[in-house]
Amino acid sequence: MFNYYVRLALKSLRRTPVVAALMIGAIALGVGVCITTLTVYRLMSGNPIEHRNDVLRAVTLDNWDPNQPWDDRRPELPPYELTYRDAMALFESDIPSRQVMMRKGPFVVESDPALGVKPFLVEARLTTKDFFSIFDVPFEYGGGWDAAADQGAQRVVVLSKETNDKIFGGQDSVGKNVRLDGKDYNVIGVLAEWTPTPKFYDLNNGSFDGIEEAFVPFNIGQIDQVQPGGNVNCWRTQPLNSFQDFLESDCVWIQYWVELKGRDKVEAYQSFIDSYVQEQKKLGRFERPLNNKLRTPEEWLEINRVVASDNSVLVGLSFMFLAVCLLNMIGLLLAKFLGSAPLVGLRRALGATRQTIFNQHLVEVGVIGIAGGVLGIGLAGLGLLGVRQLYENYDTLTRLDVTMSLTALVIAIASGVLAGLYPTWRVCRVQPAAYLKTQ
Amino acid sequence: MEFRPILSAMLRNKTGVFLVGLQIALTLAVVANAVFIIMQRVEKIGRPPGIDSANLIFAQSYGFGPNYDHRDTVRRDVDMLRAIPGVVAVTALNGIPMSGGGRQSGYTIEPPTPQPNPTTSNIYFVDEHGVDALGVKLIEGRAFTEAEIQYNENPTNSDFAPSVIITQAVAQQMFGDGPALGKPIYDNLGQSAIVIGVIENMLGAWVGFDQPSNVMLQPRLSNGPTIRYAIRTEPGRRDQLVPEVEKKLAESNLNRAVTWVRPHTYWVERSYRADSRMVAFLSVIVSLMVLVTALGIVGLASFHVSVRTKQIGTRRAVGARRIDIIRYFMIENWLLTTGGVALGLVLAFAFGHWLSSTYSLPRLEPLYPVAGVVLLWILGQIAVFVPARRAAAIPPAIATRTV
Numbered sequence: 001m002f003n004y005y006v007r008l009a010l011k012s013l014r015r016t017p018v019v020a021a022l023m024i025g026a027i028a029l030g031v032g033v034c035i036t037t038l039t040v041y042r043l044m045s046g047n048p049i050e051h052r053n054d055v056l057r058a059v060t061l062d063n064w065d066p067n068q069p070w071d072d073r074r075p076e077l078p079p080y081e082l083t084y085r086d087a088m089a090l091f092e093s094d095i096p097s098r099q100v101m102m103r104k105g106p107f108v109v110e111s112d113p114a115l116g117v118k119p120f121l122v123e124a125r126l127t128t129k130d131f132f133s134i135f136d137v138p139f140e141y142g143g144g145w146d147a148a149a150d151q152g153a154q155r156v157v158v159l160s161k162e163t164n165d166k167i168f169g170g171q172d173s174v175g176k177n178v179r180l181d182g183k184d185y186n187v188i189g190v191l192a193e194w195t196p197t198p199k200f201y202d203l204n205n206g207s208f209d210g211i212e213e214a215f216v217p218f219n220i221g222q223i224d225q226v227q228p229g230g231n232v233n234c235w236r237t238q239p240l241n242s243f244q245d246f247l248e249s250d251c252v253w254i255q256y257w258v259e260l261k262g263r264d265k266v267e268a269y270q271s272f273i274d275s276y277v278q279e280q281k282k283l284g285r286f287e288r289p290l291n292n293k294l295r296t297p298e299e300w301l302e303i304n305r306v307v308a309s310d311n312s313v314l315v316g317l318s319f320m321f322l323a324v325c326l327l328n329m330i331g332l333l334l335a336k337f338l339g340s341a342p343l344v345g346l347r348r349a350l351g352a353t354r355q356t357i358f359n360q361h362l363v364e365v366g367v368i369g370i371a372g373g374v375l376g377i378g379l380a381g382l383g384l385l386g387v388r389q390l391y392e393n394y395d396t397l398t399r400l401d402v403t404m405s406l407t408a409l410v411i412a413i414a415s416g417v418l419a420g421l422y423p424t425w426r427v428c429r430v431q432p433a434a435y436l437k438t439q
Numbered sequence: 440m441e442f443r444p445i446l447s448a449m450l451r452n453k454t455g456v457f458l459v460g461l462q463i464a465l466t467l468a469v470v471a472n473a474v475f476i477i478m479q480r481v482e483k484i485g486r487p488p489g490i491d492s493a494n495l496i497f498a499q500s501y502g503f504g505p506n507y508d509h510r511d512t513v514r515r516d517v518d519m520l521r522a523i524p525g526v527v528a529v530t531a532l533n534g535i536p537m538s539g540g541g542r543q544s545g546y547t548i549e550p551p552t553p554q555p556n557p558t559t560s561n562i563y564f565v566d567e568h569g570v571d572a573l574g575v576k577l578i579e580g581r582a583f584t585e586a587e588i589q590y591n592e593n594p595t596n597s598d599f600a601p602s603v604i605i606t607q608a609v610a611q612q613m614f615g616d617g618p619a620l621g622k623p624i625y626d627n628l629g630q631s632a633i634v635i636g637v638i639e640n641m642l643g644a645w646v647g648f649d650q651p652s653n654v655m656l657q658p659r660l661s662n663g664p665t666i667r668y669a670i671r672t673e674p675g676r677r678d679q680l681v682p683e684v685e686k687k688l689a690e691s692n693l694n695r696a697v698t699w700v701r702p703h704t705y706w707v708e709r710s711y712r713a714d715s716r717m718v719a720f721l722s723v724i725v726s727l728m729v730l731v732t733a734l735g736i737v738g739l740a741s742f743h744v745s746v747r748t749k750q751i752g753t754r755r756a757v758g759a760r761r762i763d764i765i766r767y768f769m770i771e772n773w774l775l776t777t778g779g780v781a782l783g784l785v786l787a788f789a790f791g792h793w794l795s796s797t798y799s800l801p802r803l804e805p806l807y808p809v810a811g812v813v814l815l816w817i818l819g820q821i822a823v824f825v826p827a828r829r830a831a832a833i834p835p836a837i838a839t840r841t842v
Contacts, residue, residue: 022734022738026731026734029727029731033723033724033727037720106501106665107503108501108503108504108695108696110503118689118696119503119696120696121499121501121696121698181503181504182503182504182505225594227594227665237551237627239597239628240596240597241593241595241596241597242595243594243595245595308713309797309798309800310713310716310717312798313476313794313798313800314717314720314721314724317469317472317473317721317724318724320465320468320469321469321724321727321728321731323465324462324465324466324469324728324731324732325731327459327461327465327735328458328462328731328734328735328738330458331455331458331459331462331735331738331739332735332738332742334454334455334458335455335738335739335742339742339745339746383723386719386723390712390715390716390719391712391716422454426454
């Protein structure tokens with residue numbers, strides 16, 4: 001019976017090719033536009049560290065200006081980075097099973113002249129050893145460094161895959177040397193391809209930038225006075241006339257993450273940072289009310305407004321467009337079904353039940369939905385091709401995957417059937433007598 | 440005119456009319472708001488940058504190693520760059536306008552109190568060629584002299600400059616309508632500088648900043664090891680000079696890396712990319728929506744024509760002219776559109792209100808929905824014309840035939 005209905009549906013659609021094309025086209029356009037904006041939205045709103053969401057926390061302390069909150073529009077928020085001195089103090093705690101303090105800094109990379117690579121500038125991340133394990137960073141060769149390297153500011157470096165490709169042509173370079181700002185560093189690890197999107201661990205220096213090109217121990221930054229490569233924000237009126245002045249200042253520029261396994265650890269750490277700030281208050285710092293926050297990666301992405309409001313507006317508008325497409329389809333379907341009312345009347349007179357008529361027309365609507373969905377996936381693919389022209393560095397991420405293709409199909413069929421319910425119901429109510437009379 | 444019969448005919452197909460009316464209403468709501476957003480973004484992108492963006496090249500050099508001498512390198516670089524034929528002016532500076540990265544600080548016209556209310560301004564450290572090299576328009580005072588250019592060996596310092604050049608926007612905000620020239624301003628440490636020049640306009644580092652034209656030039660050589668150059672070329676020579684500048688810089692000194700040499704438009708495009716993206720997305724949605732709605736109107740009218748073939752034939756047989764039939768459908772469509780846009784106006788303002796309160800966007804200007812109404816009237820009349828003409832072509836003889 002089902003096959004028969006499908007055949008009837010195809011036949012009916014072929015009888016009015018223009019209307020059929022308009023209906024399928026409308027669904028396809030609506031679905032295509034929605035899937036395109038949804039894909040972009042999903043890319044923006046992704047949480048690449050979701051699987052560690054319950055144990056990771058971004059640490060923020062409110063050391064800001066007593067007269068003015070960090071963010072005028074959201075006065076409840078503490079600054080999103082820490083001062084150097086507070087980061088160093090927090091690092092003493094053994095409550096977190098792992099923790100990392102870090103920041104960016106520029107270095108010129110020179111390699112063996114025999115390799116023929118011109119010196120080039122990289123953005124390096126100066127970080128402590130747990131960075132690689134806490135964020136599940138994948139290695140191609142070697143690995144990260146140990147506590148001794150952190151302590152002694154040993155000149156070791158982990159290269160990104162890109163940098164290793166550039167200097168060593170992708171070879172295993174562990175044990176080789178590169179020069180950073182004129183000093184020799186030993187390569188101890190090379191990362192595999194890693195593109196956390198958004199770059200959750202440092203959202204204030206380009207949420208959608210690629211990862212840093214090299215990673216070196218945090219303490220090297222102080223010894224070599226490496227200038228900060230990311231955002232620095234200061235509020236206190238204090239002359240800064242040396243690097244030491246800067247390190248001791250109330251300027252915020254350090255990102256800080258901890259790993260806390262279990263709720264009691266989270267609570268213990270919260271009271272640790274609170275009592276640290278209370279101590280500091282006695283020294284005349286932290287003049288604002290106590291406002292220290294531990295945020296999960298998800299909360300962190302939310303607070304930092306990684307998803308631009310533009311994207312939400314676009315998704316909203318796309319669904320309104322889909323609504324218009326569906327209204328359009330209902331109108332056409334109604335006209336088409338009622339146009340075939342005499343035929344339905346005849347079939348009813350010959351003994352077809354309302355249920356049969358209903359099923360038959362619903363199958364027809366389903367066929368339109370499927371066709372529209374398939375075409376819509378195609379249009380979304382085209383749309384994303386266009387999107388790729390608009391977004392740099394997003395190539396791999398603006399591809400249509402299986403999830404989104406299935407979503408497209410589900411939206412198309414569901415909305416098609418929903419839109420088809422009313423015309424189908426109307427055509428079922430056809431009174432056979434009314435049509436037989438005029439024939 | 441025959442409004443009543445048209446209305447009663449429409450009421451016989453309530454659902455179809457309601458569907459298209461709702462479609463028109465939604466279209467108006469979306470199109471008015473989307474075009475409003477598009478126009479704002481286009482206006483933002485089109486703001487004059489104040490600097491000679493089209494003829495500017497920026498280059499960055501990063502010194503390294505024990506043999507790097509920052510001051511000497513900069514001196515040699517600017518001399519070398521200024522000697523290149525086709526180059527109009529060159530300045531060393533610390534940042535790139537409109538690039539999304541920069542430096543800002545607060546300044547007051549009195550020595551700062553414990554609770555100051557400073558004017559926040561972007562800061563660019565330039566040399567004595569700064570005004571010429573950026574191509575900003577000096578409307579009062581003078582440019583910096585070579586003797587004024589400050590330099591502190593220590594990369595971390597809180598020095599201020601003896602003199603500054605500010606934009607009109609800063610002058611207005613700090614001094615109101617009074618003269619700014621020759622007046623002192625203070626940084627947050629209470630150090631003062633004299634305003635020696637006012638420039639017409641210049642956009643700072645962040646295009647999305649709510650005070651984008653708050654910019655101050657200070658006569659200072661920025662500390663190493665990073666240094667940037669603004670290289671202003673003769674019109675039309677920019678693209679040809681980019682590789683030449685890159686080559687000359689790279690060859691001239693082995694103790695530094697030339698990180699990049701790029702036309703200024705590179706950053707302008709990058710900074711406005713989110714806005715251009717929004718414009719592109721919204722334009723596509725608006726055009727598709729108008730198209731789908733127009734097709735919907737054509738579809739409904741065609742359906743009406745086909746079910747009324749007999750009545751139209753009868754009307755023609757009893758004396759209606761073709762123009763009467765066409766007019767009938769045009770008026771019907773006009774009534775339909777008017778009903779749709781009436782609801783649409785309400786939806787448009789409600790949607791606009793929601794957008795502005797949820798995403799803190801500006802409130803929808805009434806001009807846009809009103810223009811949308813006119814557009815939809817015209818669109819409806821055009822869309823209905825084809826089926827209406829087909830209806831008019833129905834011969835009167837059809838009425839005499841039985842179906």
